Amino acid sequence: MSEWRTYRPEDFLLFSPRVYWRMFELHNAALWPLQVLTFAAGLIIVLLVAWRPETSARWLALTLAILWIFIGWSFVWNRYAIINWAAAYIAPAFAVEGVLLFVSGPLFDGLVFDRRGLAGWIGFLILAFALVGQPLLAPLQGRGWVSSEVFGIAPDPTAIATLGLLLLARGRLLPLLLPIPVLWCLLSGITLRTMGEPQAWAPHAALVLAAAACIWTIIRQRGSPPTA
Template sequence: MSEWWTYRPSDFLLFSPRVYERLIETHNAALWPLQLVGLLLGLVLLAAVWRGRDGDARLALAALGVIVGWVGWSFLGQRYAAINWAAAYAALGFAAEAVALVAAGAALRAPLSMPSALRRATALLLIAVAVVAYPLLAPLDGRSLASAETFAVMSEPTAIATLGALLPLRRRLALALGLVPLAWCLYAGMTLWTLGDAAAAAPLGTAALFLAALALGGRSRQASGERLRSR
């Protein structure tokens, strides 16, 4: 028996890059033209975060909950779990995230906390990447457009957009609601990196930006508040 330290991440993969690409193509073909609806919903989400109104935030959280639940069931549970046993557990995580988002959107009276300019800019950037840029990664990486991954259909862009939409919330709430999409970005990023897919940079970079924006944005607000109190 080989020593455990001799194993590489690729040794634990249960599928090849072509199998994964074919899985996405099949899922896209089955759901077309839902990808166009996802694009429209993503742009609406982007506009809601741009406006920064509390009412928009509540609706965005509730809508994201429905979308996350749908993606967890339709892709992770019904498709991806067939070639990756971990996806079945991820689908349960997405279901829990969906309930939490809907509950937060329904229960919170004033979920926004006037985020710093850094957090607001990062939020808009992540949503734009998920909705507009992520589907273009497939042809840029030499894959067909049929394997493009879109918001509200595939797990990675949906998780990225969710983290972006959470950034304007209070820091503790954003972190609590962001645990599942953050974990998925890390897992998906490592899986794509092991597959040799350049798209791995998107979910891994999103995780880093989300945590950095929460940390730095919070410090910036705290420092601003201290300066105002000292006057």
């Protein structure tokens, strides 16, 4: 039993950082130029949330639902599961999130993306990072654009963007939509940290900001804002 104490977290990884980022290179090459369309869709989402939040909720939720299901199949199941057997059990969660988004938005019209205030601004900040900041991490770390993680193509920016959008939303089914993006960001951050990747801070920072926004919203709703 004492031998287990000699193991480090990275000893349990089934792949190297090179294999991990090569997976993104192959995925991006196979889907190009779909990245242009998903990035444009992300920008349109931001514009709709900013200027037409009441009338665009169904389309926003439907777009996210399609992207979650697509990423669960194209990336998590068809690529990530090849180098990480656990991903085969994670892929269905992406389909579940897609179904929940479809049920909450287009089916029951149960979401409105009109939350503003501090929580709303944090939501916009997280959303902006997912769309613009996340793809820049690859070239900033010397890996080149070919391994960039793009919204609607890779899971991290899509999950982070979903967190940002949900901070801007109101609805009875909202609590059902949060756990899967939260868990993915948590697992992804742990994986990146175990690989020794500097960008492990990104999904965890999104979680911290989202948690702070949720706590602030709860405090405000209870009518007891913190004193200065």
